[in-house]
Amino acid sequence: MGYSPNSGATAVVVADVKQQRIVKTLISPTPLNGVVYTADGSKLVSFGAPPIRVWDAVHDYATLGEIGEPHANTNYFAALPGFDGVVGLSGNLHIWNTQNLQRVSTVAVPPDVFRIAVHQTSRTVAVAIGRFAHLYRFNPDALKPSGGGN
Numbered sequence: 001m002g003y004s005p006n007s008g009a010t011a012v013v014v015a016d017v018k019q020q021r022i023v024k025t026l027i028s029p030t031p032l033n034g035v036v037y038t039a040d041g042s043k044l045v046s047f048g049a050p051p052i053r054v055w056d057a058v059h060d061y062a063t064l065g066e067i068g069e070p071h072a073n074t075n076y077f078a079a080l081p082g083f084d085g086v087v088g089l090s091g092n093l094h095i096w097n098t099q100n101l102q103r104v105s106t107v108a109v110p111p112d113v114f115r116i117a118v119h120q121t122s123r124t125v126a127v128a129i130g131r132f133a134h135l136y137r138f139n140p141d142a143l144k145p146s147g148g149g150n
Helices: none
Strands: 010-016 021-028 032-037 043-048 052-056 062-067 077-079 085-090 092-097 102-107 113-119 124-129 132-137
Touching: 010 032, 010 043, 021 043, 032 077, 077 113, 085 113
Parallel strands: none
Antiparallel strands: 010 021, 032 043, 043 052, 052 062, 077 085, 085 092, 092 102, 113 124, 124 132
16 A cells, blocks of 8 residues: 555554445554544544544545644544544643644643543543543534634
8 A cells, every 4th residue: 555564554444344344444654543533423533643634434534634733642532522623632632623624722731641531411521640530621612713614
C-alpha cells in the first residue's frame, strides 16, 4: 500500500460482523492508539501519533481530512453527544470539531491523567487522575462555530 513495514503506518479494518466480511481497510500513516466513531456515527476518527485522521463512515469511509495537531501522542478519545466532534487527551483535554477539523476547546489537566470517559446523557466528561475523578460538563452549542452550523 505504499508504506514500508517499519513506517509506523497502521491498518484500520472495518468489518461487517453480521456478514463476517471485511468492508474496507483504511490506512493511518502513523501508529494508532485507537479509533472512535462520532456520537451520530457519521465519522470514524483515528488517534495516536499525529495527525488525527477523520473518515466519512456514511460514504464508504472516504478520507475527510486530518487534524494536524496535537503535536504529541493522543491517548484517549471519546465521542461527544450533540456535537460533531470528539474529546481527547494529549497533554491537556482537547475538543476537536470533526467537520472543520479544528480544535475548539482546551482544558488544562494535571499530567497524570490515565483515563477519560463521557456520560452521554448528562454531557459530562470524567477525567481519572490518581484516586480522583474530575467532572467537566460541556455545552455542545457553545462549541459550534459562530455561524451556528456544525
